[in-house]
Amino acid sequence: MKFVVYRRNDFNYKVGVSTVRNGLKWMTFLTSAGMFLVLLGGALVTKTKAGRGCGSDWPLCNGKFVPAYTLESMIEYNHRVVTGIVGILVVVTVVLVWSRLKKQTDAKLYAAGILFFTLLQAALGAMAVMWQQSSAVLALHFGISLLAFSSTLLLAVTVWRLERKPKTEADPDPAVGQAIRISKGFRNLIWLITVYTYIVVYLGAFVRHTFSSGGCTGWPLCNGQWIPELTGATGIVFMHRVAAAVLLLAIIWMAFLANSRYQGHKETQSLAFIILALALLQVMSGAWVSYTIGNEEVFIFSSLLHTVVISGLFGILSYASVRFWELHRLQK
Incomplete structure (x- = not known):
């Protein structure tokens, strides 16, 4: 051998x-x-x-x-x-x-x-x-x-x-792979986003298990309001939406840093682009879930798509967390 x-x-x-x-x-x-x-x-x-x-x-x-x-x-x-x-x-x-x-x-x-x-x-x-x-x-x-x-x-x-x-x-x-200076701050940002994504996932699962999806009709407004009454199912869904919006902003910031600080390193930029694309797709699938609540058959399909995308996003973030840790250690 x-x-x-x-x-x-x-x-x-x-x-x-x-x-x-x-x-x-x-x-x-x-x-x-x-x-x-x-x-x-x-x-x-x-x-x-x-x-x-x-x-x-x-x-x-x-x-x-x-x-x-x-x-x-x-x-x-x-x-x-x-x-x-x-x-x-x-x-x-x-x-x-x-x-x-x-x-x-x-x-x-x-x-x-x-x-x-x-x-x-x-x-x-x-x-x-x-x-x-x-x-x-x-x-x-x-x-x-x-x-x-x-x-x-x-x-x-x-x-x-x-x-x-x-x-x-x-x-x-x-x-x-290619040696590159990945900063401690950028590495920690990926870790923070990964942990926060898990929290957002848990909130989404909580929405499912409390059968609260109907608490907010319409998107991006909730029941026609930017800030609805924060009680019952409406409060649960709105909390999940706010958490998802914060996650999207954090990922956009991460992608911006990857593109501006690590130009020429295809792996870092590719991972950031994939994460951003999945985050945007997750938001769109969440909007589709809101619009299909009244159609039970389509609602099941849209909900499963929502699950598929968030699973892929968390999986890629987990890999990125390990990968950027490896690249950061190359400095030592």
């Missing part, structure tokens, strides 16, 4: 190229895709109010392995089946990473994160079925699922980057 020596921040990594190529890369991508389906399935369960489709039984559905063919029971049961299959993929992926990439600390850390968040979201899901939970706790379930998805995405990207060979021994590690 041939080995390629990679350098990253004063550490030497010996990675067996044939080992990395031996199905591990595709396993991580498959796990990431599966976790994304779990996210969508959970959002669909909430939007269709199918969470009680299997009664209070878990892991059975109304006391059966195969439930009755009602819409609610099939949606809930299919979500459980997909989650179970993805759980198996997670276990296999974690075992492969820890056994084949023993010296790859970041990959092992992401794998551990996947396992932890997957078990936690499964436990929260089971408790939500067997015992009534508050909307605040149910909203946390989506947030944990998002962390599990981001961990799988980071692991998939890490394994993919390991497979890229430097052109010569003198070339920089492709996992680090």
Whole structure:
């Protein structure tokens, strides 16, 4: 077996190229895709109010392995089946990473994160079925699922980057790339935006689980007002809208800094552009959600699109947080 020596921040990594190529890369991508389906399935369960489709039984559905063919029971049961299959993929992926990439600390850390968040979201899901939970706790379930998805995405990207060979021994590690001075302030700004995005996501999940989407009709005004009465469902939705607006402004500022301070560094500018594009798309999808509240079939589709975009945004922000941390450490 041939080995390629990679350098990253004063550490030497010996990675067996044939080992990395031996199905591990595709396993991580498959796990990431599966976790994304779990996210969508959970959002669909909430939007269709199918969470009680299997009664209070878990892991059975109304006391059966195969439930009755009602819409609610099939949606809930299919979500459980997909989650179970993805759980198996997670276990296999974690075992492969820890056994084949023993010296790859970041990959092992992401794998551990996947396992932890997957078990936690499964436990929260089971408790939500067997015992009534508050909307605040149910909203946390989506947030944990998002962390599990981001961990799988980071692991998939890490394994993919390991497979890229430097052109010569003198070339920089492709996992680090072009050396550039990323300031501590810009790095911290990305971290702050990522954490704040998670808060906005939680507020959005809280809107779903309290079924408050109808609290604000119209967009960008809420019930025809810039500042509506801040009570009940209206207050919940308006709080989410304000938080999302602040997030968009922060991302616009970040993109401006990336374009003005790091001209010529394509990776930094590309990441900033993708993050900004997803943030704008998220705002537009949120507006579409508001306009389709009265049409149940379209409303479910627009809500799922809203979930898809925010999941992609948070995943890219998570990667950017790690990437800019790496680039900042190049200064030392």
